[in-house]
Amino acid sequence: MFILEQLKRVQIADGVYFNTIYDDRFKTNRIAVTMLGELSEETAAANAVVPSILTRSCKAYPTYEQLSRKLDYMYGTTISGMNGQMGDFQAMTIFAVGIDDRYTLDGKSISEETADLLCGIIFEPNAENGEFNQEDFSQEQRQLLDALDGQFNDKRAYSMKNFREIMFKGEKYGINKYGTKETVRALTAKKAFDAYLEMLKKARVEIMCIGSGNTDKVCGMFKERFGKIERMPIETKTLIIPRAEEIKEHTDKLDVAQSKMILGFRADCADPDDKVPQTRLACAILGGTAHSKLFNNVREKLSLCYYCMSAYDAVKGVITIESGVQKENIEKAKNAILNEIEEMKKGNISDEEIESTKMSLVNGYMSSVDSSAGTQLWYLGQMLKGKKRTPQQAADEINAVTKEQVIEAIGKITLDTVYVLTGKEDEE
Amino acid sequence: MNIKTVESEIVKDKYYVIDHPSGLTIYVYPKEGYRSSYAIIGTKYGSVNTRFKVDGGEEITVPDGIAHYLEHKLFESEDGDAFARYAKTGANANAYTSFEKTCYLFSCTDKFEESLEILLDFVQSPYFTAQTVAKEQGIIGQEIKMYDDSPSWRVMFNTLVGMYHKHPVRIDIAGTVESIAEITAEKLYECYNSFYNLHNMALCVAGGVTVEKVLSVADRLLKPCEKHEIENIFEDEPYEVAQSYVEQKFPVTIPLFYLGFKENIGNSAATSKQLAYTDILLYILASSSSKLYNKLLGENLINESFGYEYAEGPHYAAVLFGGESRNPKRAANIIKNAIREMKKEGIDREEFELAKRAVYGNTISEFNRNDNIANSMIDMHFNDRELFEYVSAIANAGIEDIEQRLTEMIDPENCTLSVVCGEDVPDDE
Numbered sequence: 001m002f003i004l005e006q007l008k009r010v011q012i013a014d015g016v017y018f019n020t021i022y023d024d025r026f027k028t029n030r031i032a033v034t035m036l037g038e039l040s041e042e043t044a045a046a047n048a049v050v051p052s053i054l055t056r057s058c059k060a061y062p063t064y065e066q067l068s069r070k071l072d073y074m075y076g077t078t079i080s081g082m083n084g085q086m087g088d089f090q091a092m093t094i095f096a097v098g099i100d101d102r103y104t105l106d107g108k109s110i111s112e113e114t115a116d117l118l119c120g121i122i123f124e125p126n127a128e129n130g131e132f133n134q135e136d137f138s139q140e141q142r143q144l145l146d147a148l149d150g151q152f153n154d155k156r157a158y159s160m161k162n163f164r165e166i167m168f169k170g171e172k173y174g175i176n177k178y179g180t181k182e183t184v185r186a187l188t189a190k191k192a193f194d195a196y197l198e199m200l201k202k203a204r205v206e207i208m209c210i211g212s213g214n215t216d217k218v219c220g221m222f223k224e225r226f227g228k229i230e231r232m233p234i235e236t237k238t239l240i241i242p243r244a245e246e247i248k249e250h251t252d253k254l255d256v257a258q259s260k261m262i263l264g265f266r267a268d269c270a271d272p273d274d275k276v277p278q279t280r281l282a283c284a285i286l287g288g289t290a291h292s293k294l295f296n297n298v299r300e301k302l303s304l305c306y307y308c309m310s311a312y313d314a315v316k317g318v319i320t321i322e323s324g325v326q327k328e329n330i331e332k333a334k335n336a337i338l339n340e341i342e343e344m345k346k347g348n349i350s351d352e353e354i355e356s357t358k359m360s361l362v363n364g365y366m367s368s369v370d371s372s373a374g375t376q377l378w379y380l381g382q383m384l385k386g387k388k389r390t391p392q393q394a395a396d397e398i399n400a401v402t403k404e405q406v407i408e409a410i411g412k413i414t415l416d417t418v419y420v421l422t423g424k425e426d427e428e
Numbered sequence: 429m430n431i432k433t434v435e436s437e438i439v440k441d442k443y444y445v446i447d448h449p450s451g452l453t454i455y456v457y458p459k460e461g462y463r464s465s466y467a468i469i470g471t472k473y474g475s476v477n478t479r480f481k482v483d484g485g486e487e488i489t490v491p492d493g494i495a496h497y498l499e500h501k502l503f504e505s506e507d508g509d510a511f512a513r514y515a516k517t518g519a520n521a522n523a524y525t526s527f528e529k530t531c532y533l534f535s536c537t538d539k540f541e542e543s544l545e546i547l548l549d550f551v552q553s554p555y556f557t558a559q560t561v562a563k564e565q566g567i568i569g570q571e572i573k574m575y576d577d578s579p580s581w582r583v584m585f586n587t588l589v590g591m592y593h594k595h596p597v598r599i600d601i602a603g604t605v606e607s608i609a610e611i612t613a614e615k616l617y618e619c620y621n622s623f624y625n626l627h628n629m630a631l632c633v634a635g636g637v638t639v640e641k642v643l644s645v646a647d648r649l650l651k652p653c654e655k656h657e658i659e660n661i662f663e664d665e666p667y668e669v670a671q672s673y674v675e676q677k678f679p680v681t682i683p684l685f686y687l688g689f690k691e692n693i694g695n696s697a698a699t700s701k702q703l704a705y706t707d708i709l710l711y712i713l714a715s716s717s718s719k720l721y722n723k724l725l726g727e728n729l730i731n732e733s734f735g736y737e738y739a740e741g742p743h744y745a746a747v748l749f750g751g752e753s754r755n756p757k758r759a760a761n762i763i764k765n766a767i768r769e770m771k772k773e774g775i776d777r778e779e780f781e782l783a784k785r786a787v788y789g790n791t792i793s794e795f796n797r798n799d800n801i802a803n804s805m806i807d808m809h810f811n812d813r814e815l816f817e818y819v820s821a822i823a824n825a826g827i828e829d830i831e832q833r834l835t836e837m838i839d840p841e842n843c844t845l846s847v848v849c850g851e852d853v854p855d856d857e
């Protein structure tokens with residue numbers, strides 16, 4: 001058993017880990033099961049539709065209405081599925097959140113029932129003859145197609161999707177985790193079910209329990225269920241490209257009032273590199289806070305962008321800078337952003353900027369564990385990395401970074417892709 | 429100084445309400461074991477307050493979008509902006525303007541007193557000059573454009589435009605590029621001096637804090653001020669909606685819709701109990717376990733983007749349903765029919781019991797988070813409601829309360845359908 005402050009961790013099957021974080025500050029209990037599987041063109045669509053199918057019904061409650069009513073009865077307990085991405089892998093999470101037994105109106109316990117229902121959702125889905133229930137499947141297939149169309153409605157999400165396809169062409173990381181309209185249309189209830197069985201067999205699984213309920217029984221339930229599956233877990237290693245060879249530039253035209261520009265950089269630093277905190281701090285000084293260089297100089301002083309911010313994905317070793325710009329200012333904004341990076345490389349970073357950014361990052365780490373969802377995400381992230389840290393340990397690492405290390409980190413980043421989504425007309 | 433303790437056996441928490449001598453009402457909700465704290469100060473002044481009288485004086489009319497503009501400018505003082513000051517404490521700060529209030533907030537894990545000092549100082553220190561006001565035009569102009577590009581924002585706003593003849597809730601919170609061009613430093617001061625009076629404001633803090641900590645800063649920073657009587661002027665608004673259908677063409681692949689029912693509320697906001705009953709009522713009507721939701725889903729008329737809310741502010745209230753739909757007119761008719769049926773048939777006892785449990789559980793879960801707590805407290809304060817009374821009204825609700833509430837609201841014949849679509853949407857035969 002591995003223990004990290006209040007976290008207890010046990011392996012319950014090959015590649016399956018059960019983590020308990022006891023915390024009686026919360027009025028809810030949360031159980032989240034994250035399955036990390038291959039992200040591929042073939043299975044992305046199936047894995048995207050599966051979480052919604054699973055959480056629509058199960059053997060015991062075979063229609064959406066029946067399951068919803070059961071959850072209402074359990075004081076609005078939520079059982080929900082998410083299709084996420086971590087590095088080159090698809091992360092399917094099925095979770096349940098409900099109020100703790102201390103708060104039920106009739107004094108009856110619901111926590112064990114919740115765990116049991118979640119197990120039912122995951123291990124006894126509404127499927128027969130090797131395929132999901134046809135109605136559940138069709139409903140969720142349609143909704144996934146709508147979600148893909150919805151990506152187009154939100155222009156910021158739409159430009160990010162296009163950007164990713166260009167920068168990560170040929171890399172698993174760039175595969176749309178929702179699949180494409182074509183691959184979603186080609187799905188069947190059987191293909192989706194087969195993909196799910198594959199996931200149960202091959203995924204690396206992390207189960208996180210956060211709250212004050214007794215989790216021994218819950219752990220037993222999952223151990224028994226996973227024990228019946230012949231497990232062959234995959235390796236979860238993300239491909240890192242340290243440096244960009246040449247700059248890819250791409251512009252899309254659409255009827256929009258405000259243009260979007262995204263710059264993508266290879267950071268030459270990714271998990272589990274010890275230098276990750278240095279790159280993280282460098283990226284935050286550049287554009288990660290409301291007092292960052294991009295915010296203060298490009299947005300406020302030059303009034304070039306409505307938003308302009310940078311983000312670092314340490315799993316992949318990539319920095320992205322997103323901005324909303326007027327069409328005639330695109331070139332100016334790009335030069336201004338690149339200029340801020342050059343200034344940092346020259347050492348033009350004040351002690352104040354370093355200190356304030358450290359405080360802001362530390363503030364984020366420390367407050368993340370004041371919510372049960374934040375706690376779940378923090379520890380899930382740690383379990384999938386080589387090194388496991390508490391928020392305090394992560395804060396200490398950030399605080400230890402020196403100015404020289406920041407300069408070194410920013411000096412290593414290389415521009416890979418410039419993506420612009422702009423209006424068709426020449427007017428504003 | 430009067431410090432009142434408000435306790436709830438149901439929530440198993442307590443908070444304190446302080447009538448500070450300066451005129452400010454302060455709420456402190458300690459959350460034991462929390463590392464972080466969240467503080468929000470707000471004034472009962474939002475985008476709809478464009479016509480008013482102070483202490484019975486002359487009527488004043490100000491440009492649309494000025495409350496939002498003022499929010500942006502208040503962050504600045506003579507010696508730099510508030511973000512730069514927060515940078516020294518590590519706090520995460522923000523601000524927003526809605527129809528009925530303007531709020532400034534921060535969250536932090538360290539140096540709470542220093543951050544609270546910054547918050548209380550800058551909201552009491554306006555600094556507007558012709559030059560700093562002019563500089564903001566560009567940034568806010570960009571912000572307005574961003575909203576113009578957002579189909580989900582447009583579809584919601586067009587609903588309000590369709591529902592209201594005269595009420596300023598039909599005007600964009602940020603105003604227009606034209607209206608903000610009329611904003612001057614003098615006008616900002618006029619609004620500031622009228623509405624940023626501590627008697628018209630509240631401070632709510634939740635998290636790892638104590639009353640003593642909060643007061644140690646508040647006592648030092650708050651400048652006592654004289655109370656002003658503010659009379660907000662709203663034109664009489666007809667009962668009926670202005671337009672029953674509004675459509676805007678937009679590059680979207682799936683049409684978006686909003687269906688808004690105009691409520692007849694007069695001058696007063698819903699009470700804690702009315703709000704609790706409304707939440708249960710709407711859950712019975714349109715939650716994912718409702719007959720209506722499952723019918724809409726079964727006919728492929730909605731997807732998971734579907735939602736509903738009760739929106740209210742000074743002199744207006746509305747029940748809104750919305751989401752993506754390939755056939756919004758048909759979806760709207762089904763919603764209207766479900767309301768007619770409910771009004772005729774009454775409420776099913778089992779559905780009521782389930783909805784009550786679900787709304788109760790969801791409400792309890794909200795108390796996990798500092799931001800939810802403090803945001804709810806400030807909202808309750810400005811509407812003369814009380815947070816724990818709301819929770820207890822849910823826990824003790826009877827079916828007759830919900831049936832009574834149903835007779836008071838949602839007139840299925842008085843609504844606006846707003847649609848944002850790429851191509852014409854089909855008619856519902």
